[in-house]
Amino acid sequence: MYDGVAPLWGFVAGILPTLLKATGVTLKLTVLAMCVGLAIGTLAALMRISRNRLLSSLSLAYVTFFRGTPLVVQILIIYFALPQIGVKLDRFWSAVVALGINAGAYIAEIIRAAIESIDKGQMEAARSLGMSYGLAMRRVIIPQTYRRLLPPLGNEFIAMLKDTSLIALIGGEELTRAGQHIISATFRPWPVYLTVAGIYLSLTALFSCLVRFGERRLQQ
Amino acid sequence: MMSQPMVQVSHVWKRYGALDVLKDVSLEVQKGEVVSIIGPSGSGKSTLLRCINYLEKVDSGVIRIAGNPPPSDERTLNLARSRIGVVFQHFNLFPHMTALGNVIEGPVQVKKMPRSESIEMARSLLARVGLSDKENAYPHQLSGGQKQRVAIARALAMQPEVMLFDEATSALDPELVGEVLAVMRDLASSGMTMLVVTHEMEFARDVSDRIVVLVDGSIVEEGPPGQVLSVPKNKRTREFLSRVLEGRRAQLPAALGAR
Numbered sequence: 225m226y227d228g229v230a231p232l233w234g235f236v237a238g239i240l241p242t243l244l245k246a247t248g249v250t251l252k253l254t255v256l257a258m259c260v261g262l263a264i265g266t267l268a269a270l271m272r273i274s275r276n277r278l279l280s281s282l283s284l285a286y287v288t289f290f291r292g293t294p295l296v297v298q299i300l301i302i303y304f305a306l307p308q309i310g311v312k313l314d315r316f317w318s319a320v321v322a323l324g325i326n327a328g329a330y331i332a333e334i335i336r337a338a339i340e341s342i343d344k345g346q347m348e349a350a351r352s353l354g355m356s357y358g359l360a361m362r363r364v365i366i367p368q369t370y371r372r373l374l375p376p377l378g379n380e381f382i383a384m385l386k387d388t389s390l391i392a393l394i395g396g397e398e399l400t401r402a403g404q405h406i407i408s409a410t411f412r413p414w415p416v417y418l419t420v421a422g423i424y425l426s427l428t429a430l431f432s433c434l435v436r437f438g439e440r441r442l443q444q
Numbered sequence: 445m446m447s448q449p450m451v452q453v454s455h456v457w458k459r460y461g462a463l464d465v466l467k468d469v470s471l472e473v474q475k476g477e478v479v480s481i482i483g484p485s486g487s488g489k490s491t492l493l494r495c496i497n498y499l500e501k502v503d504s505g506v507i508r509i510a511g512n513p514p515p516s517d518e519r520t521l522n523l524a525r526s527r528i529g530v531v532f533q534h535f536n537l538f539p540h541m542t543a544l545g546n547v548i549e550g551p552v553q554v555k556k557m558p559r560s561e562s563i564e565m566a567r568s569l570l571a572r573v574g575l576s577d578k579e580n581a582y583p584h585q586l587s588g589g590q591k592q593r594v595a596i597a598r599a600l601a602m603q604p605e606v607m608l609f610d611e612a613t614s615a616l617d618p619e620l621v622g623e624v625l626a627v628m629r630d631l632a633s634s635g636m637t638m639l640v641v642t643h644e645m646e647f648a649r650d651v652s653d654r655i656v657v658l659v660d661g662s663i664v665e666e667g668p669p670g671q672v673l674s675v676p677k678n679k680r681t682r683e684f685l686s687r688v689l690e691g692r693r694a695q696l697p698a699a700l701g702a703r
């Protein structure tokens with residue numbers, strides 16, 4: 225399949241299409257898991273700051289568990305243990321769910337900190353106009369957090385991009401796993417792993433730039 | 445039948461933990477009346493305004509606005525607040541909205557007023573506070589005095605029955621105080637019911653119908669400005685006033701020296 229004895233550049237050019245295809249899976253995983261993480265994280269942050277004790281402690285328990293245990297263990301639980309209680313997801317969706325729920329815990333803390341950093345007078349001013357709590361959150365408080373959220377959420381996205389490599393553990397065909405496959409067929413770990421690392425690095429560098437650009441745009 | 449007072453505070457107690465902040469406070473403000481609340485720092489002036497706006501729950505006693513019973517649920521609470529305008533010491537403008545955006549926010553979101561109609565009203569309010577040329581400015585592009593005038597326009601946009609001012613000029617540079625007081629004077633002479641917490645004794649004397657002195661959570665004196673400020677009956681009022689006037693004198697030489 226691969227020309228194991230080809231000269232270096234020829235070899236790298238030969239494996240690149242396979243690796244780039246797997247990069248597509250890595251990106252899809254990252255984006256989908258980030259969406260899950262944002263949705264869960266926002267909900268958990270709002271629950272955490274709500275005056276309802278039950279909601280707030282549920283959220284605290286969630287954040288504590290998923291920040292306090294290794295992501296690898298969480299991935300293994302979702303892929304290997306959940307089916308035993310009847311929740312069966314394929315590799316790809318197990319990965320999305322595991323990465324998303326894990327990121328959600330960190331994102332919840334990021335969003336909570338951003339909301340709490342907004343001056344209390346803003347909520348008072350909104351409420352004194354007759355806004356309900358929800359309306360005040362939606363119109364006044366949350367929009368003010370966007371600029372503060374962008375850098376930490378950008379970091380979260382980049383961390384997630386790298387964490388998708390852990391999915392190789394359950395046999396998910398993403399970039400790292402694709403590299404391992406090539407190595408077992410060609411026995412040339414150096415060029416393969418360096419190419420894989422190079423692809424991750426290009427992506428993370430690209431997204432760092434995008435985040436910095438977005439930040440400047442938001443500051444206008 | 446006697447008409448209802450616009451604001452009726454009866455026998456209100458408010459505690460924070462072991463601290464009694466308001467102790468059996470009773471106060472009535474009639475429609476169109478301007479009442480100034482003066483008193484030393486920490487005496488409970490802000491707390492009283494926050495209770496009147498139902499931002500704080502009272503521990504006992506009743507506060508009625510325009511004769512309505514205190515709100516019992518979220519909906520009536522929001523409705524009650526929408527009919528009370530509040531102007532804060534630190535303006536609390538929404539920084540992500542323009543001056544015009546700040547003013548139309550309440551009418552559009554809370555009253556569901558059509559956008560075009562509320563923009564028209566907001567423009568006339570901004571004109572009234574002398575800021576027609578600033579409708580597209582964001583708060584960070586405005587001076588303190590301009591910010592506070594936008595904040596007044598924002599409160600007025602809800603067409604409140606009563607306006608509460610909590611040290612509306614205390615955070616301003618001295619040279620910007622006048623423009624905000626001018627707007628407040630204009631508002632008072634237009635017949636707005638106003639409850640004004642202030643350290644501006646001249647304003648309290650010239651504009652208010654009545655002055656209330658709050659010391660240590662109790663109203664120790666109340667009456668027409670001439671009487672309260674010139675011939676105070678209560679010892680604690682006299683102490684407070686002499687401290688305020690001393691502060692004024694102490695500031696004067698410094699201010700002159702700085703020229």
Ligand SMILES: Nc1ncnc2c1ncn2[C@@H]1O[C@H](COP(=O)(O)OP(=O)(O)OP(=O)(O)O)[C@@H](O)[C@H]1O
Pocket residue numbers: 460465483484485486487488489490491492
């Ligand atoms: N949320 C709170 N929790 C605990 N104590 C509070 C709270 N808000 C106010 N207090 C206390 O209540 C007292 C009255 O405060 P308040 O802000 O009403 O005074 P004030 O008359 O407005 O003073 P100032 O002129 O400094 O604004 C103070 O001793 C203050 O420390």
Ligand SMILES: [Mg+2]
Pocket residue numbers: 489490491610611
């Ligand atoms: Mg105060």
